[in-house]
Amino acid sequence: MRSIIKSISGVKDILPKDVKKWQLIEDKARALLEDYGFSEVRIPIIEKTDLFSRSIGESTDIVEKQMYTFLDRDGSSITLRPEGTAPVVRAYIEHSLYVKEPIQKLYYMGPMFRHERPQRGRLRQFYQIGAEVFGIKNPSVDVEILGLLIRYFEELKIEGLSLQINSLGCSRCRSPYVEEMKRYLKERYKELCEDCKRRWKKNPLRILDCKKERCQDIASRAPIILDFLCPECHRHFEGVKEEGASLNIPLEVNPRIVRGLDYYTKTAFEIVSQCLGAQNAVVAGGRFDDLVKALGGPDTPAIGFALGVERVVELLPGEGLDYGSPYLFIAPLGAEARKLATKIMSTVRPLKIKAEMEYEDKSLKAQMRRAHKLGARYVLIIGDEELKEGRGIFRDMSRKAQEDVPLDPFDRLIEELRERINNQGCPGQKNRK
Ligand code: ATP
Ligand code: MG
Numbered sequence: 001m002r003s004i005i006k007s008i009s010g011v012k013d014i015l016p017k018d019v020k021k022w023q024l025i026e027d028k029a030r031a032l033l034e035d036y037g038f039s040e041v042r043i044p045i046i047e048k049t050d051l052f053s054r055s056i057g058e059s060t061d062i063v064e065k066q067m068y069t070f071l072d073r074d075g076s077s078i079t080l081r082p083e084g085t086a087p088v089v090r091a092y093i094e095h096s097l098y099v100k101e102p103i104q105k106l107y108y109m110g111p112m113f114r115h116e117r118p119q120r121g122r123l124r125q126f127y128q129i130g131a132e133v134f135g136i137k138n139p140s141v142d143v144e145i146l147g148l149l150i151r152y153f154e155e156l157k158i159e160g161l162s163l164q165i166n167s168l169g170c171s172r173c174r175s176p177y178v179e180e181m182k183r184y185l186k187e188r189y190k191e192l193c194e195d196c197k198r199r200w201k202k203n204p205l206r207i208l209d210c211k212k213e214r215c216q217d218i219a220s221r222a223p224i225i226l227d228f229l230c231p232e233c234h235r236h237f238e239g240v241k242e243e244g245a246s247l248n249i250p251l252e253v254n255p256r257i258v259r260g261l262d263y264y265t266k267t268a269f270e271i272v273s274q275c276l277g278a279q280n281a282v283v284a285g286g287r288f289d290d291l292v293k294a295l296g297g298p299d300t301p302a303i304g305f306a307l308g309v310e311r312v313v314e315l316l317p318g319e320g321l322d323y324g325s326p327y328l329f330i331a332p333l334g335a336e337a338r339k340l341a342t343k344i345m346s347t348v349r350p351l352k353i354k355a356e357m358e359y360e361d362k363s364l365k366a367q368m369r370r371a372h373k374l375g376a377r378y379v380l381i382i383g384d385e386e387l388k389e390g391r392g393i394f395r396d397m398s399r400k401a402q403e404d405v406p407l408d409p410f411d412r413l414i415e416e417l418r419e420r421i422n423n424q425g426c427p428g429q430k431n432r433k
Helices: 014-033 048-057 061-066 087-095 140-156 171-187 192-201 204-209 213-220 229-248 309-315 335-351 364-375 383-389 410-423 427-431
Strands: 047-049 070-072 077-080 104-113 124-135 160-165 251-253 263-274 280-285 302-308 328-330 354-357 380-384 389-396 401-406
Touching: 014 104, 014 124, 014 140, 014 309, 047 048, 047 087, 048 061, 048 077, 087 104, 087 124, 087 302, 124 309, 140 160, 140 229, 140 263, 140 280, 140 302, 140 309, 160 229, 171 204, 192 204, 204 213, 204 263, 213 383, 229 251, 229 263, 263 302, 280 309, 302 309, 328 335, 328 364, 335 354, 335 380, 335 383, 335 410, 364 380, 380 383, 380 410, 383 389, 401 410
Parallel strands: 160 251, 328 354, 328 380
Antiparallel strands: 047 077, 070 077, 104 124, 124 302, 160 263, 263 280, 280 302, 380 389, 389 401
16 A cells, blocks of 8 residues: 655644634634724745845844745745745835825735744644734824734633733834843853853843743843833833723733844734643734834834734634534435425525535434534424425524424525524624624
8 A cells, every 4th residue: 555645744734624713713803904994915925035034133033943945946045934024014115005105004814934843832834814004103003903902802702811012122222221131141141041042142132032941030030121211112112001001901011022033123012821831822913113114115113913823723712603513404304305405505505594404315313413513503304294294393403492394385484494593693694794
């Protein structure tokens, strides 16, 4: 027998039972983002390597060791995108989106690629939903984005999250802080892990993000950037906190948040869950007021976030959400009943009633088992005897109740089904806009 070819480590298939969750996560995000005035942008999966090294930063984990970079046939260096912000900024500049309207709210969804050690919550191909706002420097927009995210997780019925914010200052206030950190770390150089040793000179803030226990301990006693903010950054951060409080957005200040990418300025935030183990961040984001200019565009403030879809999938509750199960399963007994069942299906489907049926000659018991497996909310049983008498049995699976419905005239049957299903609320339709 031939050997089986398996998928690559850290890269996963998403099978139909899980795709339902993915679709829910994506649909909710899309609906909410559109409500908040965002438009979708579809960016390429491959970009010139320079785009990432110049924006994310040469001495970051991503650029140093996680990028999938290869030479194209013409010898140019190409990278599979490790994140979405740099490509969106490139598109904003390349297509001069700012000329028509500097304020742009854009979102994207799709796979990102990083060569990391595969483990729970950490894949080599993973998916992000991200959004960026260009052209607004007011702290109100920071708070608006945080509010959007809180609402998103409420709609997905995900609990146990905390929203942590920090300010990373700007290029002016960050350099005295970096110097102070260098001094602090120099005294503890020997205790640092190999990675941090290598980085302390070039990028000492990275140790705040190191996952090693010893470095974390050193980080917990390190000076904090909030003590170094210039008046403007300080005002901005206070603005975010005040407005957040007035809108009842539960913000927790965490001065250790630094983010793994160099382009962040001022507000930085993470949404973390207690339920995810070591990889506990579900969303990460912040301001990147200098990035558009650094990539050759006009001086344009910006802020955004990216959420990790796999981690959201892991947090979705098992109940209380519609994962797209059929509302109606038709269980016919006998050839005549099956004919009627196909006719019912083709009539109710355009009415947005999701229907499934049994096509083979199966016992009622087997059919009910299948309806149950599919998670059907209602079952219409059409037995031979009942067919003769012109009545079917309509069963509500969640309430375990059943009643007769007339099978003819046909229009009346459809009307009856529609009324019963819609009145009791199709779970899927409630979510639809
Ligand atoms: P982490 O600290 O978990 O490594 P990060 O700082 O590298 O995250 P970002 O680059 O800001 O993360 O990405 C935003 C979100 O994307 C993360 O909060 C996480 O939910 C998700 N994410 C990042 N890397 C991975 C990965 N390798 N596998 C799965 N999800 C990921
Ligand atoms: Mg990472």
